[in-house]
Amino acid sequence: MSANRIASPRRVSVAPMMDWTDRHCRSLHRFISRHTWLYTEMVTTGALLHGDVPRHLAFTPGEAPVALQLGGSEPADLARSAKLGEQWGYDEINLNCGCPSERVQRGAFGACLMNEPQLVADCVKAMRDAVSVPVTVKHRIGVDAVEDYAFVRDFVGTIADAGCTVFIVHARNAILKGLSPKENREIPPLKYDYAYRLKRDFPKLEIIINGGIKTLDEVAEHLEHVDGVMLGREAYHNPYVLADVDARFYGSSEAALTRDEVEARLVDYCASEIARGTYLGAITRHALGLYRGEAGARGWRRVLSDNRKLAKGDLAIFAEARAHLRGPMEAPAELSSEIFE
């Protein structure tokens, strides 16, 4: 590790993902890795300040450390929301400056905030004044046709002046008009070098890189240049990718749980959630990829996404799903037909 690398608790993290990284998903990730830093879905200040706070903020203590991601652009509202987040036990408050969705733009936050660095600085300052946990920013490297590195450098510099020390860089532009959020995660080219340059230009800042990273070998390569790596879609579709994170990146000597052991923890978790009235499918939908790449994974997924069966809330569904596992190796065609998203 080179001299200016920061020993970050965010060496490896799972990205905030709307509709995906809810508390059930985070619990699954936590069974697999004790140390990976986890993020919530984005919660808007409007939803939080005028809505059902427990529904948005309650989480299972075992999930920690967890960061709350906020969406908003009103310093006072963000400060109040950050305070709520701290009171509910979150370990970090993150501001979303990277989401390109039109709905988010209408609310004048997300990626369009990159065009207003001083406003983001004011937001960060207000949030930092309200809480003692770290306030961090997740952003892109540019907006629309802006390709110049100076744009993201000045954005980061302005917000660092307001006291923010942690920046999560989704290393591609956000195109605000004409591309859907999904296309915005695929079409603008990845430029990891911009994140590396940020680390070189601001060695005291904690720079976390994100975008298109799939394996722990890739994580290790990025960690030669930056302080942390955030995994999004791969961690969701293939959660067991996190299994070696603790040993490889946090110096843990504890053996990771096997997939079967993770499943056993998940079944216990489902039992306690069902007792609280949770719909079983709300949990199993995040575990469809647990056996990804293993023989029988397709049968596992099929059973655990059968709503008719899930509606019964009967945990015997796991035995039925796992009966498909460890069968004879399925034809490779089965794996290549795994089209996600």
Ligand SMILES: Cc1cc2nc3c(=O)[nH]c(=O)nc-3n(C[C@H](O)[C@H](O)[C@H](O)COP(=O)(O)O)c2cc1C
């Ligand atoms: C379904 C989905 C929902 C997302 N929701 C959010 C969000 O709420 N906040 C955010 O900052 N990014 C969100 N993202 C973007 C991810 O955090 C991440 O930046 C992006 O997927 C790139 O990382 P990856 O290539 O490792 O997936 C979302 C991505 C996906 C796939």
